[in-house]
Amino acid sequence: MKCKICGRPAVIKLPAHNIALCEKCFEEFVLRRVKNAIKTYKMFTKDDKVAVAVSGGKDSLALWDILTRLGYETGGIHIHLGIGKYSDESLQKAENFAKKINSELTVIYVRDFFGTGIPEIAKITKRKTCSVCGTIKRYLMNRFAYEKGYTVLATGHNLDDEASTLLGNLLYWKDLYLARKGPVLPSTHPKLIRKVKPLVFLTEREIAAYTILRGIDYIYEECPHAAGATSIFHKHVLNEIENYSPGTKLHFLKGFYERKNIFARLYPEETKMQHECKECGYPSSGEICGFCKLRRRVKEKLENGRETTTA
Ligand SMILES: [Zn+2]
Numbered sequence: 001m002k003c004k005i006c007g008r009p010a011v012i013k014l015p016a017h018n019i020a021l022c023e024k025c026f027e028e029f030v031l032r033r034v035k036n037a038i039k040t041y042k043m044f045t046k047d048d049k050v051a052v053a054v055s056g057g058k059d060s061l062a063l064w065d066i067l068t069r070l071g072y073e074t075g076g077i078h079i080h081l082g083i084g085k086y087s088d089e090s091l092q093k094a095e096n097f098a099k100k101i102n103s104e105l106t107v108i109y110v111r112d113f114f115g116t117g118i119p120e121i122a123k124i125t126k127r128k129t130c131s132v133c134g135t136i137k138r139y140l141m142n143r144f145a146y147e148k149g150y151t152v153l154a155t156g157h158n159l160d161d162e163a164s165t166l167l168g169n170l171l172y173w174k175d176l177y178l179a180r181k182g183p184v185l186p187s188t189h190p191k192l193i194r195k196v197k198p199l200v201f202l203t204e205r206e207i208a209a210y211t212i213l214r215g216i217d218y219i220y221e222e223c224p225h226a227a228g229a230t231s232i233f234h235k236h237v238l239n240e241i242e243n244y245s246p247g248t249k250l251h252f253l254k255g256f257y258e259r260k261n262i263f264a265r266l267y268p269e270e271t272k273m274q275h276e277c278k279e280c281g282y283p284s285s286g287e288i289c290g291f292c293k294l295r296r297r298v299k300e301k302l303e304n305g306r307e308t309t310t311a
């Protein structure tokens with residue numbers, strides 16, 4: 001198997017693009033795909049200061065590596081979730097990588113805000129772990145990207161992530177999610193940072209190959225709370241379709257992005273945050289934002305718990 005571009009021995013076959021590539025040409029292919037996504041969806045420019053949401057996993061570290069190589073001004077933000085050993089190891093991987101590329105990493109601890117980690121917060125509020133975690137991560141990422149002077153927040157969602165969520169949302173006709181979904185979530189308030197997904201044109205397999213070739217050390221373990229049985233199944237189904245007819249996944253997602261206004265039109269006012277939270281000053285749909293409400297509940301509960309144990 002020879003590289004289609006330079007004729008050297010190929011290291012990877014890309015059926016969706018009908019090519020095989022050598023190490024060097026594959027790396028260039030990856031950089032080009034990301035550059036393309038950034039340009040196509042007008043994600044950001046060289047004037048922006050890009051915050052990368054870094055979990056310590058392969059997608060976020062690959063994203064940070066790629067954006068740095070493309071010459072963008074970047075920095076990482078890592079949220080320590082307080083999920084035992086998993087969180088400590090994730091932080092370690094993020095810190096090591098920041099050192100390796102000589103870039104700034106901002107680390108935020110959930111326990112500094114709640115006095116405890118995600119599993120306990122979910123238990124106290126009787127909410128699903130992944131839903132509570134999502135609310136907290138979204139809030140902290142936005143707030144600290146803003147406070148640190150970043151102009152855009154980039155996350156490591158890849159083609160498999162986006163195509164499988166899209167499939168799930170279509171199967172159950174979740175119009176509101178479909179209306180909001182896209183490679184760019186524009187800012188609708190001065191304190192709400194634009195969110196972008198520069199890896200949407202790359203599959204999980206392509207990103208994994210890239211991290212191996214680049215010697216990027218990431219956390220292999222999935223979050224122990226990762227429920228997502230359904231989303232894993234949807235990824236599997238899409239891979240079956242992809243094997244049968246290569247290129248379908250990309251076609252499916254790109255086609256949706258071209259038509260997404262059909263759904264966005266259904267909820268013209270939905271994305272507007274009218275108020276500012278009375279407690280933290282960040283955009284909110286009500287008087288107190290979801291994050292601060294959550295924080296109050298957890299604090300009350302923890303303080304009551306302490307009183308009863310000391311009495
Ligand atoms: Zn080549």
Ligand SMILES: [Zn+2]
Pocket residue numbers: 277278279280281282288289290291292293
């Ligand atoms: Zn608030």
